[in-house]
Amino acid sequence: MTAVVPVYSLGFGLVTASILALAAVGFTLQFGVTNILNLAFGDLMTASALVGYGVNVIGGTLAESLLAGAVFGAIASALLNRYVYTPFVRHGTKLFGMVIVTLSTGIVIQNFILGWFGANFFSYKVAQTKTYHVVGMYFTSIQFMIMGLAIAVMIVVQLLLTQTRLGKAMRATAANPALAQISGIATDRVIDVAWLMSGALCGLAGVVLVLNTTSFQSTTGNDFLVVIIAAAMLGGVGRPLGALVGAVILGIATEVSAAYMSPSYKEVIAFVVLVIVLLVRPGGLFGNADAVRSSNA
């Protein structure tokens, strides 16, 4: 095994995959239900990380930072949807228009952070942690926490989607909003919940991303956005389980490839994987190709 794949890089891959999974599942969940491509997702991650940082600075624990990030992300996403995105949809803005609106929102958030806090790097104050050695892989206790959190959240999301009435309603809304509505599902409420969940995952992902990279600035979340999109598309957009698999594949592929070639290429590898998959299966690994075909929706 050690001769084929350097095991330590597999460890890095698992950590990256965990962060990516939190973000990609949040991203794809909301896109699946609402059909709005939220390009402000990465910048919301940065904003949530900043809120978590604020809690950290005033002496909060890591758990409190994570909670603050998740709550902020959830509320900000829901407000963004209700007071910015939904009015544009009701106003008659179509697919392209919505992509432009979300991209604009992201640019505004990012530059607002830049203008307010300057081009500084921020670092969470974290107590010096021990490094653990597990079958050839090295993890800090924070990285253990990140992986544990990701696994727990993935299980909760999966159970919520498959085992509860709310999850059923969300899947129904994603599949056919009009049919869901006439079947008595309060689709507006479901969409609000989808934004809240997506935002909470976004906030968590933002905080763990900067915990792992140790320092961040106004562009950190947005730089990560393209990898998130790649993971979501790889799994099939709108498929939470697909996004999870996409995140694991990309997380491990990027880190393992970094062991063989210049680490600066690891993201290129992620995108090459994505482009190849899209050429073979336009709908992604778990997606339905028909769902992404063009029509004049």
Added chain:
Amino acid sequence: MSQSMVYYVTTILVYLGVDILACWSFNLQYGVAGILNFAFIMFQAVGAYTAAVLTLGPSSGNGGFQHYILGWTLPFPIPILVAGVVAAALAYVVGLIALRRLRADYQAMVMLVISVIATLVVTNELGLFNGPAGLALIPEPLSSLVSSGGYPWLYVGVTAAICVIVYLFVHRVTSSPLGRTLRATRDNQDAAQALGKDVVKLRLFIFVFSNAIAGISGALLVEFIGAWSPGSWLYVETFVILTAVIVGGTGNNAGVIMGALLVPIAFNEATRFIPPFGRPGLVDAMQWVVIGILAPIFLWFWPRGIIPERRRRFKVPAILLVGSDQSPTRPEMTTAEAKGEVD
């Protein structure tokens, strides 16, 4: 005019020309054909890099402080023309991947990803275009023809001439049956396909054609400013051109000139005179905030821009009216109105 004033005015004029070319190119894709090309700036960049390495001497020159491919020292019009060809070739490859029958927002995502790959590759592949530092000291073309004082004006003339030539091509495309077909595919892809139009092929054609213009615009810019690096073509730069097109009037060649004048030129120049306040970079950040707000405001209040796309009316040929009780001119609608998007 004082020397600095000449420099200021000519620089703005060249930038205006470059932005107009970029806006025409973007508009052909977004406004006419309905392709949201988030990788737009990559095509401008590849044109700029191509022109730069064809104009520069061998990589070992200037003490070998920068590393790049080619370095052929070609004379003036060739680097710009080749830049267009290389951008077109790249557009063909990208188009084959991204322009298949995917939902419009999917296409946009694929383009975004491709744009980021390009930045990563150019930044990391140091021997290609000198990595993150970028290329500098690109010689001024034609500088031997005139005195150094007259040179900027010469370049303004060259830019203007290229704009006129490109306009003739662009106008030809938008006013021809080809343009009409493209607008049809934009407005109702399924209907256009039902009428036997090969939507994917038509889009691929316009994608290649318009990105050649993007390449030329990048080449013109780099030959003037003499430097080019990955920092000048981050994917958000595409957003400036997109905003210009939306503000000016999507689908209207004259409108997007207005957009180029207002957004990249007037807006960037107006903020230049704001005295710096707050921390360094605050004015820049606020400038982006305002640009970010501008596009949604126009999408809300004036989705068709300052100079909207012309309503196209077609007279019914007289022969068809003989023996029919139809009025000589049918009430015509723009395709947008037909879809119920306008008022």
